[in-house]
Amino acid sequence: MKKSLYKMLNEPVFDNPYMLVLWSGDAYGLEPQVLKYITSSHPAEEFCRINPSIFFTLDGVHVKDNIAVMPTCSLYRYSDRLVLLSADSPNHDWYRFLTTVLEIAELCRVKEIVTIGTMLTISAHTTPRALFGIFSSEKARKEIDEPSLGREVDYYTPQGHHPSLSSYLLWVSGKKNINAVNIWVSEPFYLSGIGDPKARKLILEYLDRRFSLGLDYHRVNEEIRVQSEKLGKLRLRTPTVDEYFMKLETGLPLNDEETLRLVREVEELFSS
């Protein structure tokens, strides 16, 4: 029996939409949180499901928040200008998976694909976050005219690491001549385990501006206020941590011991 790669649940109408790709297994939690935020006040309608049995090792189920779940692999209509893809990273056949995504994108006449990610930096939480764009081609770099994106990134994958699935999607999009951009937001390294609402807000503002999402920032502003207040109290009561923050604020690096101590102090603060 030949398995179909995906199943259309209905036939939504789009008007040259963008496709926002949000992997649910993002190591720093940014993508699931962004998905939750933008769909909480504006539900999106699922219109297509990619067959998980082709791309995932289905040798059992994962349990998330006490619930057994299958791998996520769905496309949603958010508006006539925006398609959302929410998916776990496949276990194998990545190229076939990504070409399947692009086949559906072509069916929907998607004009640009956007992914997001986190770039950890040696900086303080009081330093403004920044956005960087990595483009699928020189043509995409020219056509995606977004002044808020840093556009002079030079990078290669360090030894022992692998490219992200977003980078792989960027490359496959380039081969198919579809414009694509990875948007990376900077985040202080010591917030990677607990989340960085300032980074998230910057991404949300970017997506809102480009896709007219009409977001309400009240909740994320509140998260920023609470986190800033807690970190402020931590530096007041722990002079060593204050010293580390000051070093980072003035562009000085921390040594390994200081780095570990700062991460531990911050994680303890937010776990209590």
Place this chain on the structure above:
Amino acid sequence: MGLKVFRRIKLNNPVMVASWPGIGNIGLIAIEYLRQNTACEPLGEIEPWDFFYPGRIVVKSSVLEELQFPASRFYLCRGKAKDIILFIGDEQPHEKMARYAKGGKAYDMAQLVIDMAEKFNCSRIYTSGAAVALLHHSRKPRVLVVPNTHSLIDEIRSYHNTTLLSDIQGKDGQGAISGLNGLLLGVARERGFDALCVMGEIPVYLQGMLFPYPKASLAVLEVLSEMLSLDINLKKLAVWSKKVEQKLDQLLEDFNQSLPIQLQEGVKEGLDKLRITPATPEQLTADDARKAIEEIEKFFKTGGAGDEEKPL
């Protein structure tokens, strides 16, 4: 899923020699040495994206310039008696984090390699890898040859320093060759090609190490040179092999010194037994010898547990 052929040309009585990484990278070093020391030219490649996850990206001025995958390339090496198509795979396609190829991906890749052999009318296919053996690293490794048809047995016996599984005590001609260096023999047989796997012996205590073992590659190349009537200068490989052997002497000496004094004699005795030619399993049944091998293997074993050619 594709095979790309760069040039269509008529070859002279061609054969194919293929290898993928494995224990001690024995086959791969042998084939790579052949490539570097003969006048070879690129002949084709297997498109990587159906088999591998990319290993590296290069971004310049915010534009994705390059996505690099493990390569699977064919080269043409013109010989006096026959032309040779070399195939070198940077990685074995694997699923579920296994170290060596298995399942559908491995089978698909083997089919593409055979497609290439078919396109150029190769008369025979050779693969190469490692054979884990009860052997001391100071001894010259034998070369175990496994064919995919009985009709090659007599020919194999006619080459120097070769052995068949049936020649090894206790094996009765039975065994297994893991990964693509073995699977290709089976797929070749399905498709009607004669094929054989040429495996250099590697000491059992080195099978988990992550560094190369050129001494076995040298033995493999000596046999392949005879099989393919190649005139190839093996001096550089011999020099490298000697250096690795000296390094191993030093490492084992350091290891023995690091043991409690009451264990040192036993380990030394166990290793010394492996110096005897030919080693047989019976010679290693003594507790001290077995313990010595286990300890040394632990000492060297820094990588994964998967094995490739493990016929012994």
